[in-house]
Amino acid sequence: MGPEVAEFEKNFSDFLGGEVISVASGTDALRLSCLALNIGPGDEVLVPANTFIASILGICELGAQPVPVDVDPKTYLMDLTDADRRINSKTKGIIPVHLYGQTLDMDALMDFAQSHKLFLIEDACQAHGAEWNGKKAGTFAQAGCFSFFPSKNLGAFGDGGAIVVNDYDLAKKLRLLRNYGSTQKYIHEIPGTNSRLDSIQATILRIKLDFLEEWNNRRFRVACQYSEGLKGNVSITSPSFDPSLSKNHVFNLFVVQCEYRDQLQKFLTDRGIQTGIHYPIPIHLHKAFASWGYSEGTCPIAENLSKRILSLPMFPEITDKQINTVINAIKEFKIYE
Template identity: 45%
Template structure:
């Protein structure tokens, strides 16, 4: 059996006629930039996030970068980020000419450890970027409490977590801003790049709308240095077709996660550490990530048997050559470094079949017990 890490073909076939019709409507309208589809998606995603504003941008990386600028981050400011995350989180900080300050993770959730935050705060610290990794929100109460105490912006990196909840609150409700990615592999994925920022702050929202169009307001009059970063009208049209299905897809993912956890616990017990979900969280399982010994050997074995897996973040950001000048060394963030050696993500998408999951677990069991 072949089990892909992600398979978007069934989803496309289900929505094919609607998607093609939406694209045809855009082509016929000849309105390709910041048109009605972008406005509709911005409004719908803002409402879904229980906030006032949605600002469509070109991609999830720009969403973080423009959030930082919209929140007033200046060159030389420090921004606290986790090291166990995709490069864009810290890369956006560096692109804003600010300084990423790396903090360790909670080993149970892989999210930034709020108990490590205050020790990292200096007089130069201006923001915290909690990443809601793999689809589970970070411990926002503690993070927001610390941010308020020190007058810091909180930018939620929710690239993997659209629809996730923390104590009944959606992504975006608790932070200053929150950022989404619509990269094709995401839970709500476009057929190219795309991103969005959501916020309840009117002034910050207006700042970000100006920044995404070269800093112009009105057109051809520039008071700040901005960027060309707009969500494409065609991609917005596709996302408008897909968006009504998001919650059902998330529920399918949650059911798949329950299946995996049950099967793995029955077969292997504590030989595999299955995902920990906080009771107050709604985890939407962008990824199903386990911890194992001999991780790389397991991945090679599964590949030989037709099972695709992914190792996300095998080299933590604080040890990446591009950030060498910041002076971090091996051993500085022990939980992050341990996770980078043990974490492996199994196939996960809404249309994943039970028999595929059974096969994946059988092969993992064969590796450890065979």
């Protein structure tokens, strides 16, 4: 909580447009936002079925019920038509995820949340610097949550997170919550927790923030190169994005689809190309949440995608030669013949 933390919070606030409260991780950013917005037992919260589990852990911890919503097969993002079908009198909020770095249609989302009187928390943990119509992801909702895990577009050298808000009272409450419910040593106004960003991480993040736009631009160019190189390849579906809207997607991940995903992954691994799967199990099918009683068929699109998706190497430092190596290896993959 030294001056380095305050300086990073100020710089990230200026960058995003909103007040930033740093915390210990993205998971904490989501958990404390849920806590500050008084989510509790009996409440239902809409969440996309295809996301990292941390998107829903705060909801669970507070005794509320995450309700999985299916995703759009092209963008992989939460489908609002399906969200509409899952609303009932217990639905209190919605936590959309700007998954893989791509912003959701925030006009539609804001309308949806307002018309159903839902609180809205954006999980922007994979979308630092992404924009929707010139406004940064994370700054539309009551609270926008970021992770600074090293693999993120803005990553620390360890864990870290932040919440961006535009409401003075909410900001004040979050500042209390992350620091034992206290602003003055040994005086505790509310029961809080210990969720602080280390000064050393804040310093690293402050320095790296100056490079974020340049790195995001590079990620976008890498995505364009992959898309171009894989065009016409019948075994691969590249992510659909508009190359003229370079700010809408900051490509934390470049996720393709392939019917023979597991074989393709092995084929690439054998050639020294590491890939990932984000994510192999939709949230409602995890053993941890078996008590919810959901089964296969709850979110068929997300379930189908989880068997097909593959994340190709994506990081700003990747060279053109490495990109071509990946593209050429995929072209050699011939299982469908």
